[in-house]
Amino acid sequence: xxxxxxxxxxxxxxxxxxxxxxxxxxxxxxxxxxxxxxxxxxxxxxxxxxxxxxxxxxxxxxxxxxxxxxxxxxxxxxxxxxxxxxxxxxxxxxxxxxxxxxxxxxxxxxxxxxxxxxxxxxxxxxxxxxxxxxxxxxxxxxxxxxxxxxxxxxxxxxxxxxxxxxxxxxxxxxxxxxxxxxxxxxxxxxxxxxxxxxxxxxxxxxxxxxxxxxxxxxxxxxxxxxxxxxxxxxxxxxxxxxxxxxxxxxxxxxxxxxxxxxxxxxxxxxxxxxxxxxxxxxxxxxxxxxxxxxxxxxxxxxxxxxxxxxxxxxxxxxxxxxxxxxxxxxxxxxxxxxxxxxxxxxxxxxxxxxxxxxxxxxxxxxxxxxxxxxxxxxxxxxxxxxxxxxxxxxxxxxxxxxxxxxxxxxxxxxxxxxxxxxxxxxxxxxxxxxxxxxxxxxxxxxxxxxxxxxxxxxxxxxxxxxxxxxxxxxxxxxxxxxxxxxxxxxxxxxxxxxxxxxxxxxxxxxxxxxxxxxxxxxxxxxxxxxxxxxxxxxxxxxxxxxxxxxxxxxxxxxxxxxxxxxx
Numbered sequence: 001x002x003x004x005x006x007x008x009x010x011x012x013x014x015x016x017x018x019x020x021x022x023x024x025x026x027x028x029x030x031x032x033x034x035x036x037x038x039x040x041x042x043x044x045x046x047x048x049x050x051x052x053x054x055x056x057x058x059x060x061x062x063x064x065x066x067x068x069x070x071x072x073x074x075x076x077x078x079x080x081x082x083x084x085x086x087x088x089x090x091x092x093x094x095x096x097x098x099x100x101x102x103x104x105x106x107x108x109x110x111x112x113x114x115x116x117x118x119x120x121x122x123x124x125x126x127x128x129x130x131x132x133x134x135x136x137x138x139x140x141x142x143x144x145x146x147x148x149x150x151x152x153x154x155x156x157x158x159x160x161x162x163x164x165x166x167x168x169x170x171x172x173x174x175x176x177x178x179x180x181x182x183x184x185x186x187x188x189x190x191x192x193x194x195x196x197x198x199x200x201x202x203x204x205x206x207x208x209x210x211x212x213x214x215x216x217x218x219x220x221x222x223x224x225x226x227x228x229x230x231x232x233x234x235x236x237x238x239x240x241x242x243x244x245x246x247x248x249x250x251x252x253x254x255x256x257x258x259x260x261x262x263x264x265x266x267x268x269x270x271x272x273x274x275x276x277x278x279x280x281x282x283x284x285x286x287x288x289x290x291x292x293x294x295x296x297x298x299x300x301x302x303x304x305x306x307x308x309x310x311x312x313x314x315x316x317x318x319x320x321x322x323x324x325x326x327x328x329x330x331x332x333x334x335x336x337x338x339x340x341x342x343x344x345x346x347x348x349x350x351x352x353x354x355x356x357x358x359x360x361x362x363x364x365x366x367x368x369x370x371x372x373x374x375x376x377x378x379x380x381x382x383x384x385x386x387x388x389x390x391x392x393x394x395x396x397x398x399x400x401x402x403x404x405x406x407x408x409x410x411x412x413x414x415x416x417x418x419x420x421x422x423x424x425x426x427x428x429x430x431x432x433x434x435x436x437x438x439x440x441x442x443x444x445x446x447x448x449x450x451x452x453x454x455x456x457x458x459x460x461x462x463x464x465x466x467x468x469x470x471x472x473x474x475x476x477x478x479x480x481x482x483x484x485x486x487x488x489x490x491x492x493x494x495x496x497x498x499x500x501x502x503x504x505x506x507x508x509x510x511x512x513x514x515x516x517x518x519x520x521x522x523x524x525x526x527x528x529x530x531x532x533x534x535x536x537x538x539x540x541x542x543x544x545x546x547x548x549x550x551x552x553x554x555x556x557x558x559x560x561x562x563x564x565x566x567x
Contacts, residue, residue: 003042005041005042006041006042006046009039009046009051010046010047010319012049012051014041015051015052015053015054016039016040016041016046016051016053016054017040017042017053017054017055017343018039018040018041018053018055018056018057018323018343019037019038019039019040019051019052019053019055019056019057020037020038020039020057020059020325020327021050021056021057021058022035022037022058022059022060023035023036023037023038023059023061023062023063023064023327024036024061024062024064025038025048025063025064025065025317026064026065026066026294026295026298026317026328026331027316027317027318028066028295028298028299028303028315028316028317029303029318031295032295033063033295033331036048036064037049037050037051038064038317039051039053040323040340040343041343042343043322043323043342043343044320044321044322044323044343045317045318045319045320045321045322045323046319047319059327062328062329063327063328063330063331064317064325064326064327064328065298065302065317065325065326065328065331066298066302066303066315066316066317066321066324066325066326067093067094067095067096067302067315067325067326067339067341068092068093068095068096068279068280068281068284068298068301068302068326069094069095069096069097069098069280069301069302069305069311069315070089070094070096070098070265070266070279070280070305071216071237071263071264071308071309072100072168072195072216072218072237072265072266072267073097073098073100073265073266073268073269074100074101074102074103074268075097075099075101075116075127075502076101076103076104076451076499076501076502077103077241077242077267077269077270077451078269078271078274078502079270079271079451079496079501079502079503079510080271080274080502080503080507080510081119081498081502081503081504082116082119082120082123082127082353083119083120083123083351083352083353084506084507085097085271085274086120086123086124086125086127086351087125087351088274088279088507089125089274089279090124090125090341090346091339091346092274092278092279092280092281092282092336093279093280093281093326093336093339094125094279094280095125095126095314095322095324095341096125096127096128096306096311096314096315096324097125097127097128098129098130098164098305098309099116099127099128099129099130100129100130100132100167100168100195101113101116101129101132102132102133102134102135102137102167102454103451103453103454103456103499103501104360104499104501105135105145105147106132106135106136106137106143106144106454106455107143107144107145107360107363107426107456107499107501108144108145108360108363108499109145109147110145110147110151110155111358111360112145112360112499113129113155114356114358115356115358115359115360116129117129117159117162117163118354118355118356119353119354119356120353121354122354123351123353124341124342124344124346124349124350125341128162128163128309128311129159129163129164129167130163130165130166130167130168130193130195131147131152131155131156131163131165131166131167131189132147132167133147133152133166133167133168133169133171133185133186133194134168134169134170134171134454134543136454136455137171137454137455137541137542137543138170138171138543138560140542140550140552140553140555140560140561140562141454141455141457141540141542141551142424142429142431142455142457142550142551143426143454143456144363144427144455144456145426148181148185149181149184149185149187149188152185152188152189156188156189156190156192164192164193164309164310164311165189165192165193165195165309166185166186166188166189166192166193166195166213167195168195168196168197168218169182169186169194169195169196169197169213169214170543171543172197172198172205172209172543173560175209175212175214176205176208176209183212186212186213186214189213192310193215193216193308193309193310194213194214194215194216195214195215195216195217195218196209196210196214196216196217196219196234197214197217197218197219198214198217198219199219199220199221199394199544200219200221200225202225202228206228206229206232207232210232210233210234214234215234215235215308216234216235216236216237216263216308217234217235217236217237218236218237218238218267219239219544220238220246220250221246221249221392221394222249223249223250223252223253226238226250226253227253230253230258230261230262233261234261235261235262235263235308236250236253236261236262236263237262237263237264237265238250238251238263238264238265238300239265239266239267240264240265240266240283240286241266241267241268241269242268242269242270242273242531242534243268243392243393243531243534243535243538244267244392244393245392247264247283247286247287247290248286248290251287251290251291251292254292254300259296259299259300259304260299260304260307261304262300262304263300263301263304263305263308264280264283264284264287264300264301264305265305266279266280266283268534270514270531270534271507271510271511271514272510272511272514272515274507275507275508275511276511280301281336283301284297284298284301284334285333285334287300288332288334294331294332302315303315303316322342323340323342323343324340324341325340326338326339326340327339327340360498360499361479361497361498361499362479363426363450363480363499363500364475364476364479364480364500365425365426365427366424366425366428366430366458366472367424367428367429367430367431368430369423369430369469369472369473373421373432373434373469374419374421374465374468374469375408375434375465376408376409376434377407377408377409378402378407378409378566380566381566381567382399382401382402382566382567383399383401383402383409383436383565384397384398384399384435384436384547384554384556384563384564384565384566384567385398385399385400385417385435385436385437385438385547386420386435386436386438386539386547386548386549387437387438387439388437388438388439388440388530388535388539390439390529390530393538393541393544394544394545394546395544395546395547395548396546396547397546397547399567400415400417400436400438402417402436402566409436409566411436411442411462411463411464413442413443413444413463413525415438416438416440416441416442417437417438418436418437418438418440418442418461418462418463419434419435419437419461419462419463419465419468420435420437420459420460420539420549421433421435421459421460421461421468421472422452422457422458422459422460422549422551423457423458423459423460423472423551424457424458424551425450425456425457425458425476425480426455426457431552432551433549433550433551433554434549434565435549435554436565437461437539437549439530439535440526440530440532440535440536441525441526441527441530441532442462442463442524442525442526443524443525444463444464444486444487444524444525445462445463445464445467445484445485445486445487445491445524446460446462446463446467446468446470446471446484446485446486447460447461447462447471447483447484447485447521447526447532447533447536448460448461448462448468448471448472448474448475448482448483448485449475449482449483449533449536449537450475450480450481450496450501451482451496451501451533451537452536452537452539452540453537453538453540453541454541454543455540455550455551456499456500457540457550457551458472458476459536459537459539459540459549460472461536461539462485466488467485467486467487467488468485470485470488471483471485471490474490474493475500478493478495478497479496479497479500480495480496480497480499480501481493481495481496481497481500482494482496482514482533483517484517484520484521484524486520486523486524491520491523492513492516492517492519492520494510494513494514494516494517514533517533518531518532521533542555542557543557544557545557545558546558547563
């Protein structure tokens with residue numbers, strides 16, 4: 001039923017709550033920037049014009065644009081709890097976040113998703129979820145939980161307004177080979193959006209994948225891939241995160257006709273980058289700096305995303321839309337002077353997480369760890385080595401002659417080859433696997449973390465077995481986090497007690513801890529142009545090509561199966 005109070009106010013028969021006078025409206029609906037005054041009542045835009053209002057703000061010619069909408073992010077990857085993430089992102093102009101909590105779900109299952117929805121239910125920023133589709137992501141790893149099609153049905157019924165659809169369908173082989181459980185999950189979404197996740201998929205296989213239901217993709221890294229997906233009707237989410245930086249490569253795909261089918265997203269973004277650079281506002285600045293028209297950049301971070309997810313009357317400034325908007329001192333530099341959510345300046349809003357009886361702490365459970373568990377007997381011949389790719393989460397496979405000492409394969413710091421190990425940390429099974437990685441630059445010591453996509457087992461890389469084991473035991477004791485170890489001593493530790501993924505400290509403290517961790521990692525040889533812990537966290541992700549290590553073994557993603565370490 002239309003609100004009679006709002007209709008009366010829109011006609012000028014009752015005063016507005018707020019009038020923003022003398023602004024230049026960045027109108028993502030008409031594609032114009034025009035002088036305007038914008039009136040708000042009860043958190044809703046009621047119209048343009050010189051309304052009588054209880055409060056008037058003189059914008060002084062500033063630009064007014066809609067609040068930004070994040071279409072794909074894992075809040076857990078910021079390392080912040082949802083409340084602190086929301087508060088920080090809102091200060092950078094984000095009004096709505098559509099998150100995929102599959103990191104949390106892989107650790108804590110449905111209770112983890114319920115926890116996130118509960119603690120964020122009354123926040124000034126609107127946080128919605130997509131229902132994780134791949135928990136576990138594959139059969140090639142051990143997760144802390146499993147989510148079925150029946151679970152998806154249950155959650156969509158329980159949270160019909162908060163859960164918008166099905167999150168990234170990473171198991172594209174399961175789609176292509178018509179795995180009944182995978183297809184049942186897509187069917188459970190019904191008419192709701194289904195996000196895709198199909199890096200490098202092309203040709204007939206891409207046709208079949210899209211036909212099955214996924215309507216978006218954020219994994220395109222190359223121009224031709226994005227072009228093919230756009231041609232086939234996919235909503236392309238152009239990603240610029242902390243490790244996955246695809247914006248500059250994909251911007252040339254955008255033209256006057258297809259931009260409405262593109263959104264800007266961040267996917268995985270660390271809190272230090274959020275603090276120092278920003279959220280979607282940073283992505284918009286980067287896009288404008290490379291020649292994208294400012295109005296188009298704003299559209300791709302607001303109304304385009306709202307329309308893809310079916311968020312009615314969100315993502316624009318017009319009568320009937322929720323009054324989420326920004327005042328900008330400069331559009332080209334996207335310099336934010338003020339943020340309004342629901343028609344109120346965020347400086348006047350209360351940020352307090354709702355209480356929940358669900359806990360996501362105490363999530364690290366390792367089995368017995370043998371001092372010899374990291375040994376790799378040499379059997380002759382070459383070994384498969386994971387090679388990282390700077391600025392990307394894809395990896396390559398190198399075949400190398402290993403360094404051997406006393407009949408055991410060893411790390412080779414001179415050749416930039418470190419040992420890599422993944423320990424199952426959810427069920428205390430004692431399961432683990434060992435491999436080799438190059439590209440981290442380690443010359444001594446070890447790194448470890450309980451952030452290890454997507455099942456988030458405990459991952460460690462190092463050139464010293466003793467330091468690797470010390471790192472593992474340190475994280476077990478503190479309940480999860482990141483640690484840097486050298487010469488039998490813990491150099492830096494950042495505890496992440498919430499599911500082993502998030503801190504309950506303030507962003508400034510978490511960012512300072514990350515700085516110290518990264519400095520310590522660089523003292524061990526990690527190059528300055530990589531984020532070593534973010535890079536480490538993706539080395540166990542068996543849905544992104546090419547070579548990965550899980551707690552069950554070494555995985556060649558091209559064949560979607562285990563391979564031997566030694567050729």
